Amino acid sequence: MNKDILLEVKNLHVGYKTHMGISQVLQGVHLTVRKGERIGVIGESGSGKTTTMKSILKILPSNGMIKEGEILYQGRNILEMKQEELLELRRKKISMIFQDPTSALNPLFKVGQLMLDIIKYSYNLEETEAKEMALKALRDAALPDPERVFDSYPFQLSGGMRQRVCIALALIGDRELIIADEPTTNLDVTIKAQVLNLLTKLVRERNVGWIFVSQALGAVRENVDRVYVMYAGNIIEWGQTEKVFSNPLHPYTQKLLECVPKLTGTEFSKGIRGRVPNYFNPPSGCRFHPRCDFVMDECKKTFPEPVEVETGHFVACNLYRRR
Amino acid sequence: MSRATILSEWWKTLEIKKKWYNFRRSPLSLIGLIISLSTVILAIFAPWIAPYPEHAGFYTDFEHANLPPSWQHLFGTDEFGRDVLSRTIFGFRYSLMMAAVVLTLVVPAGVILGLIAGYYRERWIGKLIMRISDIFIAVPPLVLALSVCSLLTPSAFNAMMAVSLMWWPWYTRLLYNITSSIKEEYFVYAAKVTGASSAHIMFKEIFPNAMGAVLTKITLDVGWVILLGASLSFVGLGAQPPTPDLGTMVSDGAKFLPDYWWISMFPALAISYIILGFNLLGDGIKDAFEG
Amino acid sequence: MENEYILKIQNLKKYFETPYGTVRAVDDISLKVRKGTTMGLVGESGSGKSTTGHVVVGLFPPTSGKIFFKNKDISVPLEKRPKELKRDIQMVFQDPASSLNPKKIIRDIVGLPLKVHKMVQTKEELEEKVAKLLEMVELPPEDFMYRRPVDIGGGEKQAVSIARAIATNPSFVIFDEPTSALDVSIQAKIINSILNIQREFKLTSLFITHDLSLMRNISSEVTIMYLGKVCEIAPTDVFFQKPLHPYTQMLLSSVPVLTKEEEELKPKGIKSIGEIGSPIHPPSGCRFHPRCPYAKEICKKKEPRLIEVEPGHFVACHLYAEK
Numbered sequence: 001m002n003k004d005i006l007l008e009v010k011n012l013h014v015g016y017k018t019h020m021g022i023s024q025v026l027q028g029v030h031l032t033v034r035k036g037e038r039i040g041v042i043g044e045s046g047s048g049k050t051t052t053m054k055s056i057l058k059i060l061p062s063n064g065m066i067k068e069g070e071i072l073y074q075g076r077n078i079l080e081m082k083q084e085e086l087l088e089l090r091r092k093k094i095s096m097i098f099q100d101p102t103s104a105l106n107p108l109f110k111v112g113q114l115m116l117d118i119i120k121y122s123y124n125l126e127e128t129e130a131k132e133m134a135l136k137a138l139r140d141a142a143l144p145d146p147e148r149v150f151d152s153y154p155f156q157l158s159g160g161m162r163q164r165v166c167i168a169l170a171l172i173g174d175r176e177l178i179i180a181d182e183p184t185t186n187l188d189v190t191i192k193a194q195v196l197n198l199l200t201k202l203v204r205e206r207n208v209g210w211i212f213v214s215q216a217l218g219a220v221r222e223n224v225d226r227v228y229v230m231y232a233g234n235i236i237e238w239g240q241t242e243k244v245f246s247n248p249l250h251p252y253t254q255k256l257l258e259c260v261p262k263l264t265g266t267e268f269s270k271g272i273r274g275r276v277p278n279y280f281n282p283p284s285g286c287r288f289h290p291r292c293d294f295v296m297d298e299c300k301k302t303f304p305e306p307v308e309v310e311t312g313h314f315v316a317c318n319l320y321r322r323r
Numbered sequence: 324m325s326r327a328t329i330l331s332e333w334w335k336t337l338e339i340k341k342k343w344y345n346f347r348r349s350p351l352s353l354i355g356l357i358i359s360l361s362t363v364i365l366a367i368f369a370p371w372i373a374p375y376p377e378h379a380g381f382y383t384d385f386e387h388a389n390l391p392p393s394w395q396h397l398f399g400t401d402e403f404g405r406d407v408l409s410r411t412i413f414g415f416r417y418s419l420m421m422a423a424v425v426l427t428l429v430v431p432a433g434v435i436l437g438l439i440a441g442y443y444r445e446r447w448i449g450k451l452i453m454r455i456s457d458i459f460i461a462v463p464p465l466v467l468a469l470s471v472c473s474l475l476t477p478s479a480f481n482a483m484m485a486v487s488l489m490w491w492p493w494y495t496r497l498l499y500n501i502t503s504s505i506k507e508e509y510f511v512y513a514a515k516v517t518g519a520s521s522a523h524i525m526f527k528e529i530f531p532n533a534m535g536a537v538l539t540k541i542t543l544d545v546g547w548v549i550l551l552g553a554s555l556s557f558v559g560l561g562a563q564p565p566t567p568d569l570g571t572m573v574s575d576g577a578k579f580l581p582d583y584w585w586i587s588m589f590p591a592l593a594i595s596y597i598i599l600g601f602n603l604l605g606d607g608i609k610d611a612f613e614g
Numbered sequence: 615m616e617n618e619y620i621l622k623i624q625n626l627k628k629y630f631e632t633p634y635g636t637v638r639a640v641d642d643i644s645l646k647v648r649k650g651t652t653m654g655l656v657g658e659s660g661s662g663k664s665t666t667g668h669v670v671v672g673l674f675p676p677t678s679g680k681i682f683f684k685n686k687d688i689s690v691p692l693e694k695r696p697k698e699l700k701r702d703i704q705m706v707f708q709d710p711a712s713s714l715n716p717k718k719i720i721r722d723i724v725g726l727p728l729k730v731h732k733m734v735q736t737k738e739e740l741e742e743k744v745a746k747l748l749e750m751v752e753l754p755p756e757d758f759m760y761r762r763p764v765d766i767g768g769g770e771k772q773a774v775s776i777a778r779a780i781a782t783n784p785s786f787v788i789f790d791e792p793t794s795a796l797d798v799s800i801q802a803k804i805i806n807s808i809l810n811i812q813r814e815f816k817l818t819s820l821f822i823t824h825d826l827s828l829m830r831n832i833s834s835e836v837t838i839m840y841l842g843k844v845c846e847i848a849p850t851d852v853f854f855q856k857p858l859h860p861y862t863q864m865l866l867s868s869v870p871v872l873t874k875e876e877e878e879l880k881p882k883g884i885k886s887i888g889e890i891g892s893p894i895h896p897p898s899g900c901r902f903h904p905r906c907p908y909a910k911e912i913c914k915k916k917e918p919r920l921i922e923v924e925p926g927h928f929v930a931c932h933l934y935a936e937k
Contacts, residue, residue, distance in 0.1 A: 019344035044797035188658035218870030259802035271803030518700030531717035
């Protein structure tokens with residue numbers, strides 16, 4: 001695995017303008033993805049995962065504002081790029097797979113037309129070469145009978161197949177980074193497993209970086225190398241997958257893992273007390289402090305500095321500051 | 324909870340603040356609001372605003388007939404010596420009155436029929452209502468209104484009846500579409516499972532969700548009803564002289580074009596002014612409810 | 615002895631006519647739910663689990679077959695059912711957003727069943743009862759009574775749906791994927807609410823879901839459905855220790871888990887393959903045969919019948935037919 005750093009997000013601050021004022025969502029989000037590395041970003045809804053991903057590609061809605069921070073792609077800051085360079089980046093280097101494959105594919109066009117459109121726009125190829133590229137991508141995405149899929153409308157395909165078409169689209173050409181935002185949430189259990197296995201295989205084969213954003217903790221655990229845990233716009237814990245899941249340090253991570261029902265039938269928790277914070281008037285310091293059983297005075301003042309508790313396992317929590 | 328708190332809570336549930344925010348985001352909507360309000364004010368306070376209120380009725384002064392716009396008569400005078408500005412202001416009154424009467428008749432009837440047709444769309448009653456409304460819609464509005472009016476004696480009242488007759492199907496169709504889609508929502512299923520009556524579901528569950536669309540349509544319709552009314556008056560089938568109806572005024576002044584242009588021009592501009600105002604307002608209301 | 619079963623479904627079929635053909639959503643299923651227990655109904659898309667719930671509650675009339683509730687035949691849609699029945703059978707739906715009328719306030723949403731069944735006379739009585747119900751689902755009445763659904767979160771919306779469902783003190787509630795759309799920690803909270811309510815009201819429930827881990831923790835018996843047919847029925851513990859049907863095994867092996875103990879529980883050596891068939895043109899014979907690693911000749915020709923392999927454990931599979 002090439003250890004080159006593909007993407008580095010540093011100190012990202014993002015907010016949204018609404019009729020209730022300006023919300024402070026992301027507070028210093030950071031992320032690193034290397035070639036061939038599979039990164040997981042877990043957190044519940046509203047934690048800022050999708051906002052982060054949309055910021056990377058600069059596709060935030062019109063009322064989204066990036067206030068501070070850098071997003072470096074192979075050293076170049078995406079936030080400072082001119083339109084031309086940004087478009088090249090989106091066409092050739094970074095791609096995104098969304099949660100709902102049905103709404104990601106235009107229902108009025110055949111899959112083939114959609115793919116040819118994208119390929120011709122991005123790569124300036126002739127029709128026949130473009131079609132070759134499209135069929136290859138469909139084959140790589142483990143779609144049975146690529147010719148038939150090429151000629152079908154999205155509604156003629158099942159949910160799992162549609163998502164595989166989206167994966168094929170994401171893999172066209174020599175992509176370097178794939179961002180998958182809840183790619184399997186809308187899929188059935190048995191199909192989920194197949195799609196995730198496929199993604200893992202492709203990522204390994206092509207040495208691309210992969211960011212897997214999801215709330216499905218089990219799926220993330222089984223498929224990524226390193227994981228970032230987000231809460232209310234902050235990265236509160238991150239590190240190698242096994243370490244974070246077998247030894248969760250942050251009180252939120254611990255509680256979160258306890259909430260997941262276990263196949264073994266062992267009792268699971270009653271949830272986390274309190275509510276997700278309001279981004280217009282967020283809690284001071286560590287945003288989890290109102291809901292934390294171990295809250296101390298420092299927690300209310302400033303966001304805790306991250307600490308490396310064991311090799312490759314970091315946490316931003318005052319409980320671990322003393323060491 | 325005290326009565327005051329309940330009232331204030333109810334007020335909050337209307338989400339006025341959010342709707343206002345969405346509304347005022349577009350400057351055009353605000354312009355529309357100002358224009359619409361101005362027409363309403365002119366209509367209500369016509370007798371006090373118009374410089375020569377008596378000119379709105381039966382009045383002749385042939386000495387001052389056909390005078391071009393001047394400081395005494397900002398819009399000039401017509402063939403009978405009546406002040407065009409005053410008559411135009413009174414014209415607002417008749418136009419808005421027509422819109423008010425027509426919409427008051429048409430909206431409740433059209434909405435109720437649409438709710439029933441949508442809710443019972445598979446049954447005969449639903450299909451019957453929609454076919455009847457289809458018949459009315461198929462005939463071009465002006466043709467229908469003209470036929471009705473020519474059968475009856477021309478008057479402002481009959482013009483209003485004619486317009487109402489061909490306007491109701493649009494509300495039925497709107498409600499039919501909205502009801503058809505909403506009735507498959509889970510909250511309607513939940514109400515059914517609870518045991519609520521069909522009447523409750525139609526009026527208390529489905530209709531509140533159609534309010535935004537209905538209000539938008541009503542606002543936009545003000546302009547169009549007025550235009551249709553003016554078209555009828557233009558051909559002499561609406562308000563009769565000496566009533567200062569905008570359409571009649573345009574028609575009466577048409578024969579003097581292009582020499583005494585002001586007699587037709589200002590009433591015509593007034594019609595455009597009203598339609599523009601309510602159209603922009605309607606757009607704003609749509610944003611308020613959607614945004 | 616017969617009073618033990620509050621719900622009995624016999625040979626239920628529900629077909630839908632569509633322009634593409636007849637969708638055989640539920641194709642001859644039979645099951646019984648014991649009073650005071652929770653029957654879990656599990657399946658992927660196209661299994662017919664949601665349709666079963668909708669038919670039992672009366673939203674659709676059955677195409678054929680019978681439904682018995684407290685030994686009375688209720689195989690008719692809602693319009694034809696007596697009002698008292700609607701007090702006794704209630705449902706919580708899957709999508710929190712569309713389950714609540716966006717234009718009504720919580721008090722009126724939860725209060726509707728009380729009004730319809732004339733359980734309250736005055737406004738004060740209504741508010742009192744609604745307040746109690748809201749407290750039962752852990753929503754402070756002062757905060758929530760006058761709010762609109764748009765102002766509250768997904769979990770809170772589901773809590774409102776649950777409060778509405780239990781308002782008339784029903785004996786039987788159908789939960790149709792009540793937490794599928796919710797965050798992990800919120801799901802834990804809602805499930806705990808449901809468990810508490812079931813205990814307090816001695817409720818009998820039909821719990822429909824695709825989440826096997828959840829099923830383990832909430833149901834006393836499990837029924838697995840695939841493409842409109844029942845594959846396996848068993849008491850929960852037996853089901854997870856000894857899954858017999860190949861589809862059940864495939865489902866269990868596809869579940870993403872968090873702990874090593876759970877990994878142990880998953881069947882080894884059976885991977886998820888193939889796509890879920892179409893309910894319009896289901897495979898011949900046993901509907902699972904195209905994906906089944908143990909498929910024999912007979913599986914393509916003959917539909918297996920549901921047989922009791924051990925007390926309370928039923929399977930529909932030719933592998934067990936001889937015994």
